[in-house]
Amino acid sequence: MNPSSPPRSRQIPVIVLAGFLGSGKTTLLNHLLRHRAGTRIGVIVNDFGAIEIDAMTVSGQVGSTVSLGGGCLCCAVDVSELDTYLETLTRPATRLDVIVIEASGLAEPQELVRMLLASDNPHIVYGGLVEVVDAAEFATTRERHPEIDRHLAVADLVVLNKTDRAGDADRLRIREAVAATGSAAAVIPAAYGRIDPELLFDPALRPDSEEKARQLTFEDLYLEERAAAGEEHGDHLHAAYESLDFTSDVPMSPRRLMEFLDSRPEGLYRIKGYVDFGGGDRDNTYALHAVGRFLRFAPRPWTRGEPRLTRLVLIGSGIDAEALHKELADCRETARQPGEAVPGDRAPADTAPDTAQDAPHERSMWGVLRYVQQPGDDA
Numbered sequence: 001m002n003p004s005s006p007p008r009s010r011q012i013p014v015i016v017l018a019g020f021l022g023s024g025k026t027t028l029l030n031h032l033l034r035h036r037a038g039t040r041i042g043v044i045v046n047d048f049g050a051i052e053i054d055a056m057t058v059s060g061q062v063g064s065t066v067s068l069g070g071g072c073l074c075c076a077v078d079v080s081e082l083d084t085y086l087e088t089l090t091r092p093a094t095r096l097d098v099i100v101i102e103a104s105g106l107a108e109p110q111e112l113v114r115m116l117l118a119s120d121n122p123h124i125v126y127g128g129l130v131e132v133v134d135a136a137e138f139a140t141t142r143e144r145h146p147e148i149d150r151h152l153a154v155a156d157l158v159v160l161n162k163t164d165r166a167g168d169a170d171r172l173r174i175r176e177a178v179a180a181t182g183s184a185a186a187v188i189p190a191a192y193g194r195i196d197p198e199l200l201f202d203p204a205l206r207p208d209s210e211e212k213a214r215q216l217t218f219e220d221l222y223l224e225e226r227a228a229a230g231e232e233h234g235d236h237l238h239a240a241y242e243s244l245d246f247t248s249d250v251p252m253s254p255r256r257l258m259e260f261l262d263s264r265p266e267g268l269y270r271i272k273g274y275v276d277f278g279g280g281d282r283d284n285t286y287a288l289h290a291v292g293r294f295l296r297f298a299p300r301p302w303t304r305g306e307p308r309l310t311r312l313v314l315i316g317s318g319i320d321a322e323a324l325h326k327e328l329a330d331c332r333e334t335a336r337q338p339g340e341a342v343p344g345d346r347a348p349a350d351t352a353p354d355t356a357q358d359a360p361h362e363r364s365m366w367g368v369l370r371y372v373q374q375p376g377d378d379a
């Protein structure tokens with residue numbers, strides 16, 4: 001296995017995309033489909049109407065499932081059929097990396113979230129709730145639909161869309177309203193749903209051979225076309241964000257890492273990667289996925305010979321990358337001393353700490369285990 005590519009989790013994250021009528025959910029979804037950098041996305045919508053299916057090279061349609069170019073799949077379903085469609089989308093042959101469910105404009109997103117958390121489909125894991133808000137119409141929407149406060153309170157990430165039509169005062173008001181709901185969700189401003197897809201899911205990591213054999217997708221053509229026209233290029237999406245990489249061959253202290261995660265700064269929208277908790281759990285590596293305030297760990301057994309590393313990518317805006325890097329370095333187990341690897345190093349594997357340290361580690365894993373989703377867990 002290529003040591004530079006982290007192993008893929010077996011469970012497919014399912015993200016719920018909610019927002020009131022006309023807030024820009026479909027626009028955002030189309031944006032994700034266009035800028036997905038090889039990621040295979042399954043989409044569940046109420047109807048195909050607004051998805052740019054025509055442009056995505058439909059390669060097949062079976063019932064209400066449409067295959068899109070580049071391996072994406074799209075289903076139009078009634079919520080009552082959700083389980084059936086999730087089952088279809090999670091069959092091994094689909095090889096999807098992420099599933100996005102667009103909640104219809106009127107649906108209560110909490111219901112969907114509850115269904116996902118209660119689902120006994122072992123191939124999925126709830127990936128967070130994204131609430132799209134129309135920044136220009138926020139006050140009016142809230143008057144008509146006071147339940148928006150409830151949605152904001154449970155959201156993990158709020159996309160403040162249509163900022164091209166809203167002034168600074170509007171934006172401030174919405175941020176205050178979000179905070180007043182008691183929500184700790186990260187608020188990301190956007191125009192036409194153009195957020196960095198990496199805020200929601202990881203770019204696909206595929207064997208090189210597969211990547212080379214890959215056919216030219218609609219997305220490639222689209223990007224070429226836009227680049228030729230001198231328009232937006234995918235890279236520009238990253239301009240508004242800063243990111244930092246952290247790698248360590250020294251195991252992380254569960255207690256310290258949880259302290260770091262519990263107090264993560266507001267502008268830190270996304271954290272993803274894999275954590276080695278050393279003696280806390282020698283058998284498993286923990287995939288970490290955080291979107292806004294949402295946090296989840298997914299343990300997976302180490303494979304034979306796999307380097308025992310922690311690798312994290314943090315994405316945010318207005319973050320102090322250097323300070324965060326140092327904070328993460330301070331979360332490493334201190335049992336190890338001289339020759340302590342500098343984060344970023346790729347050092348040899350198997351760096352388990354002293355056995356004497358195991359008991360306290362195991363106890364402190366409780367903080368981590370709170371964020372491991374078990375099938376059938378409820379909201």
Ligand SMILES: Nc1nc2c(ncn2[C@@H]2O[C@H](COP(=O)(O)OP(=O)(O)OP(=O)(O)O)[C@@H](O)[C@H]2O)c(=O)[nH]1
Binds near residue numbers: 191
């Ligand atoms: N000015 C402006 N218009 C936007 C923006 N995002 C979306 N729109 C427009 O707003 C309208 C509604 O966008 P959709 O993406 O269809 O909204 P939706 O939330 O999917 O709507 P429903 O499916 O009806 O719930 C469309 O005409 C979009 O082109 C934006 O950031 N700025």
